[in-house]
Amino acid sequence: MPFIYYGQGVSGYYEDFLERLMSHLALEGTEVTSESRQEESARMGVRRTGEEGMLEVRVDGENVKVTYTVTREKREVKRGMMGAIAGAGLGGILGSVLNRDGEGIGDAVSGALGGAAAGGAYEAYYGYEDSRQDRTAFAALLAEKVKEVEDELQYIIEGQEEAKEALRERSRERKAQEQEKEEEMRTSLEDAYGDLLALQEEVDILEEEGRNVGKARSRAERAEKLYLEAEEACDAGDYTKSRTKLKAAASMIESAQTMLSEE
16 A cells, blocks of 8 residues: 655755755665656655565655655564474574575574474564554655645745745835936926926017017927936936936026026
């Protein structure tokens, strides 16, 4: 039976999740015996304290799905079974170790246990049937590490969201400041435009009356040019330049008005 766990909401950090999970498991003595990786999935054989299995880690929607299937679990011999093979049985095991080429003591013990079980001894192993329902030692460790990695990534995600929100807030503040500057500049431009129109109108009237308004008209024309440059700078968002041009235009308007009053 496979054991399935989920890293909630971290699929966008799949590679980081996988690397962190394997690092956590490695620190607990887990050995990777085989490995196959694709873009959003990985399969690997794992071994730890006598237990072996296949581990699959893959993206599943917004989550990362971790599936573990036991292929070999360390089993403990029951005392009753050891009693059944003690004495002469034990000597037979040792003889097997000494006499058989290429066979280790583990194989010899397994063979002896099998024979004892066939002879009606106690159930051979602890946990063999139970492991089908209950979590194995590695499955329990895996559940713990999946949760740890999920918590780590969620902490990082929350930190990134807070940083993004702070950036958005600063962006909103800058935008509000820029809008305020633009509104102030537009108001100044409107006021200057009113003064310019009034000046041009006065020059035209005085000229019709036969007054010599050449110098004043020249100042008015220069003021108009500066005003248009100020408006263009404002449209481009260069409020410093716009303010400078508008100040020069206001100076020309004031100079022209002074000339008209003196004539």
